[in-house]
Amino acid sequence: MSKVLVFTEFQNGSLKRSSQELLQFAAKTGKPVVALVLGAQAAAGAAQAAQHGASEVFVSKDTAYDAYNPELFSAAVAEAIQKSAATLVLASTSATGKDLLPRVAAKIGAGVVSDGTEITVSGEDVKVKKPLYSGKCFVTAQFENASVKIVLMRANQLPVAAADTTKSATITEIAFAKPSLKTLIKEIIKGTSEKLDLTEANIVVSGGRGLKEAGGFGMINDLANVLGATVGASRAVVDSGWVGHSMQVGQTGKTVAPSLYIAVGISGAIQHLAGMSGSKVIVAINSDANAPIFQKATYGIVGDAFEIVPKLTEEFKKALQH
Amino acid sequence: MKIFVCIKQVPDTETKIKILSDQSGIDPAGIKWVMNPYDEYAVEEAIKFREKNAGAQVWVITSGPKARAVEALRTGLAMGADEAIVVNSPENLDAYSTAKGLAAAIKAEGGAHLVFAGKLAIDSNQSSVPQMVAEFLEIPHTSVVSKFEATAENVTVERDVDGGSKEVVQMLAPALVTANKGLNMPRYASLPGIMKAKKKVIKEVEFSSLGIAATEQKVKYVGYSLPPEKPAVKQLTGDASAQVSQLISALRDEAKVL
Known part of the structure; x- marks a missing residue:
C-alpha cells in the first residue's frame, strides 16, 4: 500500500500540535505513515511521532538540520519521499512548510496544494478544500498527473487526541545527501514571544485602535496570559507602531484560524476580516454597535473595552480554575 | 544585469466574489483587478536596487490571460520598471x-541576476510559485x-519566521527573494510614469510556445462555493458584569471552546 510521509516540526523538543494533527490524520487513512524528523534537536523527540501515529520514522541527527535551510531541507525531503515511496506528503502551512514544500514539488514534479482546511483521502484519491480570496469562497483542489501529492494544511483544522504512549515505530537513521549550498543561515534572531505563533495558536486575542494607545495592549496581554492565547493586532495599530508587524492579523499580516478569536477594539476593516474570518468562534468587543466586526462575530459585546477586558480576565481566571 | 519581478494580478480586496452557476470558477463580471499587494514591495525593492546599481534593468513579468494581466504590468512600469513581459496563459x-512558464520566459531573456516576488498572492494564499x-x-x-x-556576488536578507523571530540569510547571486510587508x-506611480507605462510595448510570450506539456498541470480547482452563511451575532446584553458572565457561559457550555 502506498505510504504517507509527514514532515514534522518541533518546538523546544515537543512535536508541534500542527504535526500531531497531520500524523493522527495520516494514521486514520489506514496507510503506513512515515514521519520525517530532521536535526539533532528534533531527533530527541522522534518517539513522539510514533505516539501520534507514525509506523516508521526517518531521522537525521545531523546538526546541519537544526537551522532551516531551503536547499538543504528540500534535498532531504525529496530523498525521503523517494526512499519511502510515499505518494502523499503532508506538512503544515508554517513558515518552514510554506517555504520548503513548493520547492520540493518543483524538484520532483509533484503537485502542491497549500492552505488546506479540509482533506479527504480515499485510496490514491486526495481532495483538499481550501479558502480562496481571503475566505470569500472555497474550492476543492484535486490532483492530476501527480504521482506525488503534497498537501499543506492550516493548523487547528484537524482533531488531536492524546498521545498513545504504548505505540512505537521503526526508527531509521538516514544520512541524506547534501547539495553544495548557495544559502548560508548567518544568524537567528529570536523573537521576544515564547508563545505559539499566531498562525498556530488555538486562541488569539487581538487589539485595535479602540485600545487608544500602545499601553492598552497591557490588558490584552493579561487576558491572553490567562487563556494561554497569542496576541494579535489590527493593521491600524501596527502601522501606528504600537506593536510589531509579526503580530498583524489580516490581509498584509497573518491568516489565523484558531478555535477562539477575541477582537478587542477592532472595527473590522475588510483587510482584517480577511485574516481571521476562518476562526471557529469569534468574540467581538467594541464600543460601536455598528462596527463591521459584529457581522463576523459569534458573540458580541457592545461596551467599553477598558471595563470589559479586565473583568473578563478575572472571570476567566476563576472559570478556568474549575 | 536583469532584475525580474514576478507579479500576479488579483481581485482587489474589496471586490465581492460571485460564483459561476456551474461552480467552475468565479464570475469575472465586476471584478476590479489590481497588482497583488505584496508584489508592490517586490517592485519597489527591485527599483531601489537599480537606483544603486548602474546597468541594472528591472523587468516585470506575469503569467495570465494577457487581455487583463497586462494591466498589472503597466502598474509596475508606472512605478518605474523598465520592461515588461506577459506569459499569455489560460485562467487557473x-x-x-505557472512557475515553469515564468522560469522558461526568464531563461529565454538570458536569465536573471535577481528575482523578486511577493511572499504570497492574496487570491490563492498558496505562496508556492516563487520558490x-x-x-x-x-x-x-x-x-x-x-x-x-x-553586493555584486552576495545577497543578505532578513527573513521573518514564526513567533516574530528573524533569520539572517546570505545567498550567492543569482538569487530569488519574496517580499514581506x-x-x-x-512608491506611488508618478503621472509621467503612468503616461510612459501606457505607451510601453509589453513583450508577449505564448505559454503554449514554451514546450510545457499539459501533464505539467498537476492541480485543478473544482466546485467553487461560497462560505456557509454565518448565523447572526449573539449580542450579550446587560451591564459589563452581566455581559462577561454570559460570554463565559456561552464559550464554555455552548461553543465549548474553553
Missing part, C-alpha cells in the same frame, strides 16, 4: 505550470523577507 493554471521558479532556475531563494542588501514603502 496551477502553481507548477518553484527558484528551483526551476536552479538558484537559491529566501522567502518572507523584510530587509534586503546586495515592512521591506520598504512602495
Whole structure:
C-alpha cells in the first residue's frame, strides 16, 4: 500500500500540535505513515511521532538540520519521499512548510496544494478544500498527473487526541545527501514571544485602535496570559507602531484560524476580516454597535473595552480554575 | 544585469466574489483587478536596487490571460520598471505550470541576476510559485523577507519566521527573494510614469510556445462555493458584569471552546 510521509516540526523538543494533527490524520487513512524528523534537536523527540501515529520514522541527527535551510531541507525531503515511496506528503502551512514544500514539488514534479482546511483521502484519491480570496469562497483542489501529492494544511483544522504512549515505530537513521549550498543561515534572531505563533495558536486575542494607545495592549496581554492565547493586532495599530508587524492579523499580516478569536477594539476593516474570518468562534468587543466586526462575530459585546477586558480576565481566571 | 519581478494580478480586496452557476470558477463580471499587494514591495525593492546599481534593468513579468494581466504590468512600469513581459496563459493554471512558464520566459531573456516576488498572492494564499521558479532556475531563494542588501556576488536578507523571530540569510547571486510587508514603502506611480507605462510595448510570450506539456498541470480547482452563511451575532446584553458572565457561559457550555 502506498505510504504517507509527514514532515514534522518541533518546538523546544515537543512535536508541534500542527504535526500531531497531520500524523493522527495520516494514521486514520489506514496507510503506513512515515514521519520525517530532521536535526539533532528534533531527533530527541522522534518517539513522539510514533505516539501520534507514525509506523516508521526517518531521522537525521545531523546538526546541519537544526537551522532551516531551503536547499538543504528540500534535498532531504525529496530523498525521503523517494526512499519511502510515499505518494502523499503532508506538512503544515508554517513558515518552514510554506517555504520548503513548493520547492520540493518543483524538484520532483509533484503537485502542491497549500492552505488546506479540509482533506479527504480515499485510496490514491486526495481532495483538499481550501479558502480562496481571503475566505470569500472555497474550492476543492484535486490532483492530476501527480504521482506525488503534497498537501499543506492550516493548523487547528484537524482533531488531536492524546498521545498513545504504548505505540512505537521503526526508527531509521538516514544520512541524506547534501547539495553544495548557495544559502548560508548567518544568524537567528529570536523573537521576544515564547508563545505559539499566531498562525498556530488555538486562541488569539487581538487589539485595535479602540485600545487608544500602545499601553492598552497591557490588558490584552493579561487576558491572553490567562487563556494561554497569542496576541494579535489590527493593521491600524501596527502601522501606528504600537506593536510589531509579526503580530498583524489580516490581509498584509497573518491568516489565523484558531478555535477562539477575541477582537478587542477592532472595527473590522475588510483587510482584517480577511485574516481571521476562518476562526471557529469569534468574540467581538467594541464600543460601536455598528462596527463591521459584529457581522463576523459569534458573540458580541457592545461596551467599553477598558471595563470589559479586565473583568473578563478575572472571570476567566476563576472559570478556568474549575 | 536583469532584475525580474514576478507579479500576479488579483481581485482587489474589496471586490465581492460571485460564483459561476456551474461552480467552475468565479464570475469575472465586476471584478476590479489590481497588482497583488505584496508584489508592490517586490517592485519597489527591485527599483531601489537599480537606483544603486548602474546597468541594472528591472523587468516585470506575469503569467495570465494577457487581455487583463497586462494591466498589472503597466502598474509596475508606472512605478518605474523598465520592461515588461506577459506569459499569455489560460485562467487557473496551477502553481507548477505557472512557475515553469515564468522560469522558461526568464531563461529565454538570458536569465536573471535577481528575482523578486511577493511572499504570497492574496487570491490563492498558496505562496508556492516563487520558490518553484527558484528551483526551476536552479538558484537559491529566501522567502518572507523584510530587509534586503546586495553586493555584486552576495545577497543578505532578513527573513521573518514564526513567533516574530528573524533569520539572517546570505545567498550567492543569482538569487530569488519574496517580499514581506515592512521591506520598504512602495512608491506611488508618478503621472509621467503612468503616461510612459501606457505607451510601453509589453513583450508577449505564448505559454503554449514554451514546450510545457499539459501533464505539467498537476492541480485543478473544482466546485467553487461560497462560505456557509454565518448565523447572526449573539449580542450579550446587560451591564459589563452581566455581559462577561454570559460570554463565559456561552464559550464554555455552548461553543465549548474553553
